[in-house]
Amino acid sequence: MIHPENLCRRGSSPNGLPLLLLVACLGSPLPSPAGETPGGSADDQRAVIPVDRIALELSNPVSAIRSLSWDVEYLTYQGDLPEAGDQSAIRNLITTSWPIQFDNGNNLTMQLTIPIYGDQPYWKPISYLDWAEYVIRQLPEIDETVGGFESGHDHMGDIGFDIGYGGVSDSGVIGMLGISAVLPTSEDQSARRGQYLLGPEATLGQVTSWGLYGATIKHLTDVEGQGVQEVGYLPTNETTLDLFFAWALGNGWQIESNPTILYDWEAVDGNKWTVPIGGGASRTLRLGRVPMKLALEVEYFVVSPDRFGPEWLFSFSFVPVLSTRLLD
Numbered sequence: 001m002i003h004p005e006n007l008c009r010r011g012s013s014p015n016g017l018p019l020l021l022l023v024a025c026l027g028s029p030l031p032s033p034a035g036e037t038p039g040g041s042a043d044d045q046r047a048v049i050p051v052d053r054i055a056l057e058l059s060n061p062v063s064a065i066r067s068l069s070w071d072v073e074y075l076t077y078q079g080d081l082p083e084a085g086d087q088s089a090i091r092n093l094i095t096t097s098w099p100i101q102f103d104n105g106n107n108l109t110m111q112l113t114i115p116i117y118g119d120q121p122y123w124k125p126i127s128y129l130d131w132a133e134y135v136i137r138q139l140p141e142i143d144e145t146v147g148g149f150e151s152g153h154d155h156m157g158d159i160g161f162d163i164g165y166g167g168v169s170d171s172g173v174i175g176m177l178g179i180s181a182v183l184p185t186s187e188d189q190s191a192r193r194g195q196y197l198l199g200p201e202a203t204l205g206q207v208t209s210w211g212l213y214g215a216t217i218k219h220l221t222d223v224e225g226q227g228v229q230e231v232g233y234l235p236t237n238e239t240t241l242d243l244f245f246a247w248a249l250g251n252g253w254q255i256e257s258n259p260t261i262l263y264d265w266e267a268v269d270g271n272k273w274t275v276p277i278g279g280g281a282s283r284t285l286r287l288g289r290v291p292m293k294l295a296l297e298v299e300y301f302v303v304s305p306d307r308f309g310p311e312w313l314f315s316f317s318f319v320p321v322l323s324t325r326l327l328d
Contacts, residue, residue, distance in 0.1 A: 049324050051252040054291050055284035057327065058319055059246035059256065061203050061216055062099075062166045062176045064107055064326035069095040073315045077121065078301075079308035081142070083149055087121035087308075091157075101326045106167045109176070115157035115191075122190035123308070124150045130189035136308045137267035138234050155188040164201065174205035180218045195222040195236055205244065211254065216242040237265035245279075252284035259299055267305065275303035276313060293319040 057063040070092065077087040094114045099107040123131040125147035136142065164178025180201045186192035197220040205214015222236040241261040246254045257279035264272050280297030295317040301310050 049291075049327055051284045051286065051291065052248055052250060053327070054321065054324065055252050055254055055282070055293065056207075056212060056246060056248060058284065058293050058321070059244060059254065059282075060168070060174060060207075060212060061205075061214075061242075061244060062107060062109060062164070062168065062174055063097070064099050064101060065097070065324055066099065066322040066326075067097050067319055068322060069093075069097070069317060069319045071095070071315055071317045073313060075310045075314075076312045077308060078304060078311040080144075080306055081123065081136070081149070081308050082144055084308045085311075087149055087151075089120050090118040091120070092116040092118065099326060106165060107326070109162075109164050109166075109178075111160075111162040113160040113162075115159075117155055117157060117188075117191060118153065120152045120155075120188075120190050121149050122152060123147060132190050132192075133305075133308065134193070134236075134264065134267075135234060137264050137271040137305050140268060142307065152188055152190040155186065155191065157186050157188075157191045158193065158197075159183045159185045162201065164203065166203065168207060172207035174203060174207060174212065174214050176203040176216075178202070180220060182220060193222075193234075193236060195226070196224055197221065197236055198223045211246040211248045213243075213245045215244065218242075235266050239263045239265070246282075254282045254284075256280055256282050256295060256297060258297065271305035271307055271309070273303045274301060274305065274309055276301045276310070278313070280315075282317070291321040291324070293317065293321075295319070 054065065057065045058067060073091050073093065075089045075091075077089070078085050092115070094116070096112050097109065098111070099109040101107050123136055123142070125131065125143070130152065131139075159182070161181045161183070162178060164176040166176025168174050178201045180199055182197035184192060184194050184196060199219040199221055201216060201218035203214060203216040205212060217239065219239045220236060225235070226233055239262075243257065243259050243261070245257040248254055259276040259278060261276070262274040276299040278297060278299030280295060282293055282295035284291060284293045286292075297315045299313040301312070304310055
């Protein structure tokens with residue numbers, strides 16, 4: 001059984017990119033696996049951290065574990081636009097998490113998220129326009145008789161960056177305050193906004209005897225008040241609620257649920273909410289000296305934009321641990 005006191009006290013070309021990020025982020029040696037002959041460095045002689053504790057930490061947004069996450073997502077779509085239900089998408093989300101621990105036990109956690117789209121549907125009204133999902137949600141009206149869906153391939157989306165300060169209290173309360181930003185790095189019309197997005201974020205949760213649960217809320221808005229959309233300026237005001245839930249089963253196994261609820265304040269009526277429900281399972285294990293987490297999750301969107309929005313999400317996550325040094 002996992003208890004709050006087992007957590008560290010913290011007060012309150014695309015195919016080669018994951019490998020390059022892994023090499024760049026490696027900076028602290030991992031603890032030696034059980035059975036290794038003593039006599040090495042101090043790091044090598046530390047006791048092995050149980051996989052159940054590592055598994056729970058990897059489900060905690062204010063974790064002291066340094067990691068690299070690679071999420072592969074497959075989405076199906078629905079909507080009132082012609083052939084909306086025939087569309088699908090594949091996207092990769094590569095996220096590095098790098099906490100810095102202070103003397104009081106709190107962490108300053110920095111995350112960099114790089115989205116890479118292998119396949120992305122968009123509405124094409126005429127030959128030189130590609131309307132991404134947020135454009136479809138916001139336009140006052142769309143002529144369904146002009147144009148149709150097409151698919152874009154192999155391009156990078158806008159890079160996100162999050163930085164937050166917080167930790168886990170003696171009573172197991174998870175808390176963090178921070179700032180979230182999205183940079184206009186994409187060059188593809190089917191994904192880009194051409195805007196610098198910035199806003200606050202906050203995390204609140206609880207570590208329990210059986211696992212943990214909580215939520216991270218953030219709001220993003222365009223800080224420049226402009227963009228590169230061919231349809232004219234479309235403002236960004238989006239609030240997301242990232243829920244997290246993990247039930248520890250032992251031996252590195254967990255039941256998980258990590259849905260993201262979106263509310264687009266600028267969308268027309270009937271297209272503001274995106275609400276999924278679902279869950280899955282994960283296993284944290286060791287391959288040699290490297291702990292890693294493998295997870296599968298399925299979500300169904302009980303509320304999705306009327307015109308065009310996701311219906312099902314199938315995701316696979318591969319999370320190698322870069323360092324557990326801050327857990328000691």
